[in-house]
Amino acid sequence: MNPLRYDLQIIASWITPGARILGLGCGEGDLLLWLKKNKQVMERGIEIKESRVVKCIEKGISVLQGDINTEITDYPDQAFDYAICSQTLQQVYDPVSLIQSMLRVAGKCVVSFPNFGHYKIRTQLVATGCAPVTKELPFSWYDTPNIRVLSLRDFENFARQGGFNILKKAAINTKNHQFEGKLVKFLPNLFATYGIFLIGKD
Amino acid sequence: MSEYIGHDRNGATIGLVEKQFFTFAGTDDQFALESGASLGPVTIAYETCGTLNQDKSNAVFVLHALSGDSHVAGYYKADDAKPGWWDIMVGPGKGIDTDKYFVICANILGSCMGSTGPASVNPATQKEYATDFPMITIGDMVRSQKALVDHLGIKRLLAVVGGSVGGMQVLEWCVRYPDMVASAVPLASTCRHSALAIAFNEVARQSIMADPNWCSGHYYGKTKPGMGLAIARMIGHITYLSDESMRLKFGRRLQNKSALSFEFGADFQVESYLQYQGNKFIERFDANSFLYITKAADYFDLAREHGNGSLVKAFSKTSARFLVVSYTSDWLYPTYQSKEMVTAMKKNNLNVSFCEIEAQWGHDAFLLPNDKLNNLMKGFLRSAAHEPASV
Numbered sequence: 278m279n280p281l282r283y284d285l286q287i288i289a290s291w292i293t294p295g296a297r298i299l300g301l302g303c304g305e306g307d308l309l310l311w312l313k314k315n316k317q318v319m320e321r322g323i324e325i326k327e328s329r330v331v332k333c334i335e336k337g338i339s340v341l342q343g344d345i346n347t348e349i350t351d352y353p354d355q356a357f358d359y360a361i362c363s364q365t366l367q368q369v370y371d372p373v374s375l376i377q378s379m380l381r382v383a384g385k386c387v388v389s390f391p392n393f394g395h396y397k398i399r400t401q402l403v404a405t406g407c408a409p410v411t412k413e414l415p416f417s418w419y420d421t422p423n424i425r426v427l428s429l430r431d432f433e434n435f436a437r438q439g440g441f442n443i444l445k446k447a448a449i450n451t452k453n454h455q456f457e458g459k460l461v462k463f464l465p466n467l468f469a470t471y472g473i474f475l476i477g478k479d
Numbered sequence: 480m481s482e483y484i485g486h487d488r489n490g491a492t493i494g495l496v497e498k499q500f501f502t503f504a505g506t507d508d509q510f511a512l513e514s515g516a517s518l519g520p521v522t523i524a525y526e527t528c529g530t531l532n533q534d535k536s537n538a539v540f541v542l543h544a545l546s547g548d549s550h551v552a553g554y555y556k557a558d559d560a561k562p563g564w565w566d567i568m569v570g571p572g573k574g575i576d577t578d579k580y581f582v583i584c585a586n587i588l589g590s591c592m593g594s595t596g597p598a599s600v601n602p603a604t605q606k607e608y609a610t611d612f613p614m615i616t617i618g619d620m621v622r623s624q625k626a627l628v629d630h631l632g633i634k635r636l637l638a639v640v641g642g643s644v645g646g647m648q649v650l651e652w653c654v655r656y657p658d659m660v661a662s663a664v665p666l667a668s669t670c671r672h673s674a675l676a677i678a679f680n681e682v683a684r685q686s687i688m689a690d691p692n693w694c695s696g697h698y699y700g701k702t703k704p705g706m707g708l709a710i711a712r713m714i715g716h717i718t719y720l721s722d723e724s725m726r727l728k729f730g731r732r733l734q735n736k737s738a739l740s741f742e743f744g745a746d747f748q749v750e751s752y753l754q755y756q757g758n759k760f761i762e763r764f765d766a767n768s769f770l771y772i773t774k775a776a777d778y779f780d781l782a783r784e785h786g787n788g789s790l791v792k793a794f795s796k797t798s799a800r801f802l803v804v805s806y807t808s809d810w811l812y813p814t815y816q817s818k819e820m821v822t823a824m825k826k827n828n829l830n831v832s833f834c835e836i837e838a839q840w841g842h843d844a845f846l847l848p849n850d851k852l853n854n855l856m857k858g859f860l861r862s863a864a865h866e867p868a869s870v
Contacts (some may be wrong), residue, residue: 469623
């Protein structure tokens with residue numbers, strides 16, 4: 278089994294053993310496979326890209342090929358303990374309905390995203406006057422899939438308005454192709470490259 | 480189908496296999512059919528590959544499509560020109576690995592490849608049944624397969640796998656005998672035919688019945704309705720391909736000529752291909768079987784039969800884990816039909832995986848060599864074998 282990316286290690290540490298997990302945009306299923314092997318979870322994934330779906334199924338991961346926004350609607354209420362949307366929220370057209378759907382099908386949800394409040398992004402914009410391009414957000418304005426730019430603070434404000442609670446949060450900095458990292462305690466919205474949030478209705 | 484199958488390029492094969500027969504029900508204790516009619520005795524031709532393990536927990540039942548047979552893999556004789564119809568999938572180290580699994584494939588009831596069908600002799604009259612053969616359903620096919628599985632002493636199948644009309648049998652198995660099916664793989668299949676699919680089947684049936692040699696089905700011992708059956712097969716072949724595959728395979732290329740003939744012979748390669756496929760089919764298939772099986776496929780409606788019209792209710796009867804596969808260019812059973820079953824499975828909280836494989840070869844893609852499908856099958860069966868169904 279491949280080593281787990283640092284942000285996924287944090288998410289994995291929040292999951293209780295034996296839980297029912299829905300992975301939205303689960304990629305090649307690394308996190309779900311790790312959780313299945315090490316925490317005996319019942320896993321379901323949704324992934325749009327055929328080649329990644331094939332990889333998941335080869336690994337024995339249960340996965341559906343499709344769009345997370347529409348596929349999530351068929352599940353019964355509270356069919357899962359956790360719905361995980363890792364580094365995908367910034368690519369979603371309607372994040373409000375997605376989060377509502379996640380909270381409908383699962384008791385708790387994990388969302389993570391690159392932090393647009395990071396100081397390198399702020400300084401790039403100020404210094405060059407151009408849309409920032411970083412390791413975490415490596416695209417140009419015209420070809421980026423990341424259509425929703427948000428900072429850690431944006432998400433916290435959003436939680437207050439959206440009627441859900443942040444149960445846990447981790448601001449992180451990663452290195453070595455994201456396989457290593459550390460928690461950022463000091464001014465996280467300025468120094469963290471990624472934010473990970475555990476949210477729930479109550 | 481089976482026109483594609485050549486020897487496996489990797490050389491791996493299960494080797495020699497044998498056609499076996501199982502007969503149940505009699506003239507006194509007949510097999511009751513869903514139509515209300517009954518039939519007896521009933522013979523099912525089947526083939527097995529691999530070894531059944533001690534606790535009989537490694538059996539995979541492969542369900543063939545419209546014109547297939549029990550000869551799923553390997554060879555009857557060392558010098559056979561072709562192996563079984565799914566030799567690329569079933570064999571040592573293959574997608575359905577015969578080193579691990581015990582594979583069963585049976586010719587469907589109503590067919591003409593060894594199982595009881597309209598070409599079989601009716602014990603009451605000592606003549607072929609012809610159109611006195613009762614209408615059969617996908618449910619009847621599966622119930623006869625269940626009799627075979629009981630006969631083999633298997634309580635629970637590790638998996639049922641099949642494409643097209645075989646996929647319908649897969650779905651029927653899951654909801655009819657939920658305790659006997661641990662996992663299921665319907666490929667390029669549907670819970671019910673669309674009007675388009677019924678329409679093509681009806682044109683095919685009409686072409687058989689319009690053949691003057693059909694004689695209301697009583698043509699045995701006389702000239703067969705070959706032209707009608709060949710045309711029926713040509714229509715079928717069009718639906719198995721796709722615009723893209725026909726463009727790539729034939730385009731507007733001419734067959735063995737450099738200019739149009741201005742006659743009604745075959746000018747284009749696609750014409751010659753269809754005629755060849757049609758004529759080849761006459762040699763191996765019975766026209767009446769074609770009528771009965773296409774009708775059974777048209778009648779099939781999982782929601783109506785098992786859920787009072789609700790697919791969600793129909794799938795509430797099973798706890799099997801599923802791998803559903805569709806193909807991008809399949810216009811006979813398009814992806815939306817696979818997604819329809821996936822949605823109903825999800826609403827029941829079933830463990831379902833779904834993949835739409837990109838393929839240009841239309842409905843027939845599931846029979847063509849495809850590493851993706853083999854890998855999907857391998858991974859899915861491995862997890863089905865090692866993780867008991869979670870409910």
